[in-house]
Amino acid sequence: MAPTAQHPQQVAELKRRLTSGDSVAVMEQLVVLAEASHGAWGFGGPSVKDVLHPLPGPRKQELLGQLLDQARTARGAAGADHLFELAEWLVRRLSLPDPGDAIALVLEVEGQRWMCHDPSLVSTAWGLLDLGRELPADFLAMMRRTVTGSYRPKEFPALLAKVPAQPLLNLGEAWSDRVLADVAELGQPWYDLVAHAATATSTKITKAFEARGRALLDAVGMDKAAVVLTGWLSLVGRPRTRPVVRRHYDSDVNELFDPVNATVLRGLIWLAGLLPPQPDLARLLGAIVDTSLRKAAGVGPRSPKIANTAVHTLARVDSDDALAQIARLAARVTFKGTLKELNTALDTRAAALGLSRAEVEELAVPTYGLTEVGLRVDHFGDVRAETTVGADGVRTTWFAANGHPVKAAPAAVRRDHADELRELKAAGKDIDKMVTAQSERLDRQFLAQRTWTYPAWRARYLDHPLLGTLARRLIWLVGEQAVAWSDGGLTTVDGTAVTPGDGAEVRLWHPIGRPVEEVLAWRERLERDLVVQPFKQAHREVYLLTAAEENTRTYSNRYAAHVLRQHQFHALAAIRGWRNRLRLMVDDEYPPATRELPEWGLRAEFWVEGLGQEYGDDTTESGAYLRLATDQVRFYAADAPEHSAHAGGGGYHLGWRGRPGDGIPLEQVPPLVFSEVMRDVDLFVGVASVGNDPTWQDGGPDGRFADYWASYSFGELTATAQTRRDLLRRLVPRLAIADRATVEDRFLVVRGDLRTYRIHLGSGNILMSPNDQYLCIVPNQRADSGSGGVFLPFEGDRVLAVILSKAMLLARDTAITDPTITHQLRR
Template sequence: MATRSAEALDPASAVGATAEAFLRKAVHSMYHPPAFQAQLDEVLTLPEQDRRRLVEEFADHYRRGSHTEPVRVKLLTLVVLVGQGLDALPLEEERAARLEALSRSHTFWYADRYEALAKAEIAAGRTLAPAVIATVRRSAMNAHGDTGLVEFAGQLTGPVLNAGEEWADRAMAQERWRELLAYALTARAAKPSAAWEKGGRALLDRLGADAVREAVVGWLALVGRPRTIELVRGEYEPDVNNAFDPFNADALRGLAWLLSFLPPHPGTVRALGALVESALRKAAGIGPRNPKVANAAVNSLARMEGAAALAELARLGTRVTYKGTAKLIDAALEARAAALGLGREEIEELAVPAHGLTEVGRAEFRMGEAVALLEVRGNRAVIGWRNAAGKQVKSVPATVRRDHAEELKELKAAAKDIDKALSAQAERLDGQFLARRRWAYGQWRARYLDHPLVGTLARRLIWTVDGTAVGFADGQLRTLTGEPLARGTGEEEATVELWHPVGREPAEVVAWREWLERYAVTQPFKQAHREVYLLTDAERTTGTYSNRFAAHILRQHQFHSLAAVRGWRNRLRLCVDDCAPPAVRELPRWGLRAEYWIEGEGSEYGVDTTESGSYLRLRTDQVRFYPIDAPQNEASTYGGEYTMRLPGGREPVDPLPLAEIPALVLSEVLRDVDLFVGVASVGNDPTWSDGGPEGRFREYWASYGFGELNQSAETRRVLLERLVPRLAIADRCTVEGRFLHVRGELRTYRIHLGSGNILMTPNDQYLCIVPGGSAGTAGADPGYLPFEGDRTLAVILSKAMLLAKDTDITDPTITGQIRR
């Protein structure tokens, strides 16, 4: 575009033609910064009066409203770009409204040049709203080398953090913390450098370590809460309202680092552990919210001395499934084990804290004249109270609330810590069957049976002491006959192992189940009632693979989470041209690798996939075993045959015959796979009676939801045959074949023992009751159960108690089906 003189631009038609020409070029070149900037630089050489006329012409175009919305946005931008240095620019209200809309956006595309509107506001002497500054900062982080936007964002020094997250709003409420937050924002590396640590320690000395710890721990408790400024989410955009603000995330990393420079404190350890879990919680279209923040918290825990930090790392090791963070945790635990000259398993055992418990499952705390009783009951901690007269009271005494607020706060926090620790330790113990772990008797008593926290789990399990199976009842170890375990010379060196039903006579297994009932022991997970998967004739025929759990349709993301918890490695299948290995569990103690072959189900984007393209469902195939170092198998994510990848000219390795797999390994692996199917199958979804998308899975849903029982359901059936006669509704219930029959006043119901789905008489009409979502299905007490963790069993019993009194049901979504 040629430079025009003031005389040439005097006529209105000339100004209009120039504006039209520049606008046409801007529409096509604004998204190409170098070309557009060259045109803009040329226009900016025009005299001031000519640029003002151009600005007014752009404003007239905008007011006429004849352009598309993207062009109208460009017109607003051209007004301020061409009007640089001019006062009283037109469309002030329109530009303010555009900035207000921008404040509700997560980011804008750098080529849209929205920062020009922001600069114009500043040039006019007005202050940008904090939410607008937040959007500009987030956009600059995705600017792909646009130095103009990045430089402008860097000039916006206030507020120190982005507004819109509760923790950040609270942190910025006091000016005294501005220096701390500004320093934390400089944490952009994977770990703090020596120089960063030196500066951080000097800052902590100036501000006071205790004050900083109290403030930061309070802020971290708010991380992950709903945004205080909700952002507009486009139809196909990720869930930005459930993500971490990427600008503030650097500050979270820095705060985590600073906590590691302080003396060890239970509140600090607790806060860092919670930050790891919050940062790894998934958001739709994003995945884990911010692994970098999680990794910073793990690194901080790894730097901290003391048993509390080590215990938190060990707990996280049982909970974290995100691969990168899990590796960091493993490395930290291995490093600590090497430093102490111990094995990884011993470190995890020694790291378990008592959390204030002074004896197994119990502790008392005096607070003034009142006494708090902290007790472990089952899988959770409860707090009871006695007043000054020694009388039990239901609520916290007023004197405790008034005079011992900090102690009460710490006691409640300890109870929450115990709840988390019990879950983690139960999972760790459940994994000991395949770990081939053995203990000397004295060591085992100290670390397990008599440990204040772990003892509450260990005393509900069956162990073998030099081959003699024992359980804990009435204050001591007892044999199957109820006799106390004989004690003698060399007892401290006796070998202790977890008892497993594989290889046991059926009569012994049944006897232990009766023993648990006799002593009213509820096991933390299935042990005496544990399913045993023996080799079948069909598997002897196939030889090297099992089809026992093939041809199922699973919800992919639920399967993925379950697999990670059970120690399997798996990759989410995306509907793209790619390859992926099967789900794999490595068993280093046995030199084996188990594989579960799966493939994505469907091909319709948005129906069979999430918005980000990951499959919603999987179709299952074979279970195989290989030597642990065998080359990896993989298959197209679209489905098809698995083939072995052979890097470096390696020879293929055949799968191992199932008959050669140790019975315990085969049983535990197949139990995992049964769990995946039993929990993640679409056949368990009571809302899928229509067969899902286009009815494609109706036949599968019906066959799974009401068909033959798998091994876990068979175990459930055997247990229900013993439990039902003891229920308050026993006269209305019978177990027959695959179903629990319940006689109500209006109908008779059949609850399938595998899926929990319900059929009604007459004509086997389907009754849809969504667990936990329908009034009346929760809260029913089924009485004594011999183990925890079988959600389907709890759902079946809850539904039975509801339906036995069907005339009392008030939920219209249920009564409408029953009375139809």
């Protein structure tokens, strides 16, 4: 990419700052140049290189250090890789008295990369070794990482084979740094233990590894090993202590696990699994799965290898704590490989106990010390801590010896009960994770058609100290009678107490098939009693066949012709239990997004295709489409052949361009199945559509999507948006801005002092008077964390929270200070 027209002036400014001797100002100008000139350091007259070349050696060396610090700090920011390239050029122009110092400095700079495939570096490294010097730690780490890759110059392994006494681990990760420091202090038995961990090259622990590992753990002492190993593992996933410079074509490598260290880490996890069972270990292994599957930009999960190792180890630990972590992860993990391992672990445990998989998932939920539904009480001497679990999350309140509440744990508790306090805080975090996982699992029970006998349901759900916090905010069917928790017992919608018999059957209530009067009555009761359901149930959307779908018979076009952000859609599909593959701009075939419905003997397909033809504009750097075009929703028998379509479109087919198979007539799909599948697709469109992006008023790249954006942003409401509208009609009169807000057709209309605003109930985008001018307000990414103090009878509708926050803001438009908004209001 060519430099900008301002480049000569910017170089002149750099020269002036160099003359002034202000190092901070010099670096600021180099950052400007790196961003503006895209690293064209030799361009122009004079160029940046022309200006730097005459500097004396000590000044060059000082500047080099500053460049490297800046490049490390900036990491993936614009221009960071170009600063590194300038550092590479500069280091080769230093004249140092000791040739070994010069070579070492060159290798130190090269060691700032994640990997390198330049074989010429080998001769430079040999030059340093021939002088009797050691290779710089960062360079050695970079070389070792490189040889773990699929492409590695043949010269690299030969060089590494000649490097004596290589460290057990690469520096640069918080846990590996701690291991190396501790081993140096603890002595040879611990060195032997870590060296044994480095032999963990198989996918699962072997008998030989286990036997040797137990002997080494006995040598250092099991109690000591428990403390040290859990201390090491608790640091896994922390930010790199020695960030590498991210080149402009690299993925977010600083988020990855060092592949050299990963083998040792797997061995340490195996060794930890040989320790006596303990709650801290199970919690720690669950956290390692979470952090290992956290996605890094351009790569995907950071380390599935480590995630799977932690799952295997949890499966080997015979404790309720380990089983609870497996159950929690199985409800949350979407990465297919790890989810398969979790499912296998649960199925194996279920078979061993003679229970169904569903029963094991329910029985595995721990109480976390809660002695009654939603309450845990801990005593620390005369001080009391009460932890409550409810719709507002997990909260701990402290009470002093006199019984008065205090803001935080008193100093005496922190001093005299440090271990117990740490356990309380860890339990609070575990509870929060488990509640989220169990809420999602319960939401999936509609299609699973899970039923319970009344005594089993009461014990596992209604009276369970943790699950009861969810069950008591939901509606249940006892036989065919709808009930919910109120005033210490089960009642009907009108408040009549119900006492089911032991033979009664219980299942989750779903609005489909229920009388409209009953559905509305439950909504009114929840809103009156300020009950926040963990997911939409009473307000759940119901999708019935339309006349158009009756005409098309075997497919629905209800959500066709939308433009979705592919990566957001892919993530949502995984969360909702759909199988999907990211589409690349390549000559390849892809199956549709698919949801298996084994309980019904069915499979749902959502046909989507890659959108765009320009590599780079329509794709990520790795070639994945940025956007998808949507098409039909179809249903097939579970064992029916699967369709596929070319990555770039052309329609779905069977086999080699065969016509699509006839789907099951939509009228034959059970109404509950049809409604839940269509609800998922509505969610995908409602969340991932580019029409939701307030910055796309211009239609995106080259204005190609202007018509779609306009039609979606202010068009007809989907079922989800209609539910949102119905709720707002009841909520608006209770709002502080009730005298300024009304619901009209597709909009929430808000009257400010400067303008009147119409907020679309589907997209959240805004039109303002006069003449329906568009108002762009980009919502805070944390808008889904609350609703501005407004009561909502269910969790999870981020667009509704955004609409309410915008309404509150615009009702007081004269108080707005954000210049990006005030400029539009006064145009």
